[in-house]
Amino acid sequence: MRIVIADDHAVVRSGFSMILSYQEDMEVVATAADGLEAYQMVAKHHPDVLLMDLSMPPGESGLIATGKISSDYPDTKILILTMYDDEEYLFHVLKNGASGYMLKNAPDEELLAAIRTVHKGDTYINSKMATSLVRELMKKNQDANDSDxxxxxxxxxxxxxxxxxxxxxxxxxxxxxxxxxxxxxxxxxxxxxxxxxxxxxxxxxxxxxxxxxxx
Structure with missing residues (x-):
């Protein structure tokens, strides 16, 4: 599978590229330093998966780019990689078309599993965030019942x-x-x-x- 990595830190891009290069079924075709460049790389290479950081100052953020890319290039699956352990970010990016959400400090094995999961067309959510998601959905369901x-x-x-x-x-x-x-x-x-x-x-x-x- 062809992959683009978008992160504002060069060392992070290099680290992820190195991890993925050892996988027989993965190839990093381009990297980007912000959301705008990520969009351009997706337009140029049409990757299967885009690893997207959320915050990439001073350039365009991953939050904004995710919506644009998922709309214009729906065949590219977007996996959000971030340090933000926050339900609001999770709901926002999933609503805007991301296929997965995981934390940067997750083990390499989890990263590889997440990439393969979204590539198949499934949704991947970090286990800790999945618990928060279920809790929030239950709360919303209760709120809906309260207004029924x-x-x-x-x-x-x-x-x-x-x-x-x-x-x-x-x-x-x-x-x-x-x-x-x-x-x-x-x-x-x-x-x-x-x-x-x-x-x-x-x-x-x-x-x-x-x-x-x-x-």
Whole structure:
């Protein structure tokens, strides 16, 4: 596989090149000192894999270059090599098209395994970062559940909310659902409280966003 290495430190580029040169299935075809040069080398050599550092001052950063390269040259798999053990960077580069994320202080064997993994079309994430990723996804899933009206509201409240949003008055809702006006008022107050809504326009916006008007 043909590989380009992008890092602002010459000694790092040389070190990685030396490690990869001993592999029968790998060839370093070019190196780059910043994101712009990395883009140019990818355009020129069309490598299978690009090893990309995130921070390469004073030139263009790997964060910016990753998005450009993944968009213009999707056949080149981008493996981020960085010292930043940070979930925000991880999410950002994966969202922008990177195929892998690992730390520079990882063993040589892990680097080689990561390169071969992304070359096959799979995603590689450093084990420590993978744990953080799973934890963050679980948190986001919990946050999503916390905003799910079908988990927050009772069945009766889910019946009443769309009717309020559609402009029905308390008396009309009471007649439709065969309950008292006072009961409608109580449910309405609970809906506003549970969803942290202040007025009817906010309730209408919420109902539209959650697709409850067709419920």
């Amino acid at each position: 009206p079908f988990k927050i509201l009772s069945n009766r409240e889910i019946e009443i909310l769309p009717l309020i949003a559609k402009g029905y008055g308390n008396k009309d809702i009471a007649e439709k659902l065969f309950i008292s006006v006072k009961t409608v008022e109580v449910h309405k107050a609970k809906i506003m409280e549970k969803l942290h809504l202040k007025n009817r326009p906010e309730l209408v916006e919420y109902a539209l966003k959650k697709k409850l008007l067709d419920f």
